[in-house]
């Protein structure tokens with residue numbers, strides 16, 4: 001029987017896994033609310049133009065784009081979390097044990113090529129890419145499409161938010177590059193605690209900063225994963241410099257996004273069946289890296 005201490009630790013660990021999801025959700029909704037405020041209340045800055053008909057159309061188009069991106073982010077994230085990439089409930093087929101198959105001592109089963117055990121999810125994952133700490137779940141064969149689409153819309157949304165927040169930076173830096181303006185941009189909370197600026201100015205500076213940092217981070221993730229998708233590689237295979245399952249540019253994209261790859265990223269509800277089963281893969285190159293056996 002588990003001791004009280006280990007039960008408390010286990011519960012704490014499970015709770016901590018949700019913290020990045022909650023923080024991300026709060027940030028995404030806060031950024032959307034701030035950008036909506038900038039569009040509806042602050043723009044355009046000329047009061048005469050604000051009352052014009054073109055201004056109403058302009059605002060409507062902007063709000064539609066924002067909520068289209070927000071809808072795609074939340075829907076893709078929800079489907080990503082609800083689509084289990086693990087081997088649970090999947091018939092792996094005993095006759096398939098052969099090249100690329102391994103035995104997982106934790107799950108006590110033979111696992112197919114590209115499948116590996118995740119010690120955070122405590123299960124083997126089909127075509128495992130990596131364990132995403134921001135979602136608290138593995139990225140694998142069945143949920144890769146939602147992961148990529150979510151990244152794409154987060155990138156587009158953050159780019160849009162950075163452009164819209166350029167005005168905030170201009171207002172802050174209007175007085176010139178002084179210690180006050182630099183401190184407000186770099187450490188807004190210290191400026192608030194020390195009573196140097198209002199809570200409103202800090203909130204705008206914080207969100208503007210978050211947009212820039214988030215955009216740089218998401219750009220790196222997105223371009224890395226698009227490159228991996230085009231190369232037909234997982235992150236694990238990239239680490240060990242192997243590309244044994246690459247089928248060519250177009251077929252690699254189809255392997256990740258499905259038959260309707262050219263359209264499915266527009267909306268997570270568009271069906272796009274994956275061509276493979278996540279168990280059998282065509283081998284087109286050496287399974288082991290040139291320098292020796294691949295790391296587990």
Ligand SMILES: [Zn+2]
Pocket residue numbers: 104105106107108116117118122123124
């Ligand atoms: Zn396992």
Ligand SMILES: [Zn+2]
Pocket residue numbers: 118119120121122130131132136137138139
């Ligand atoms: Zn995992």
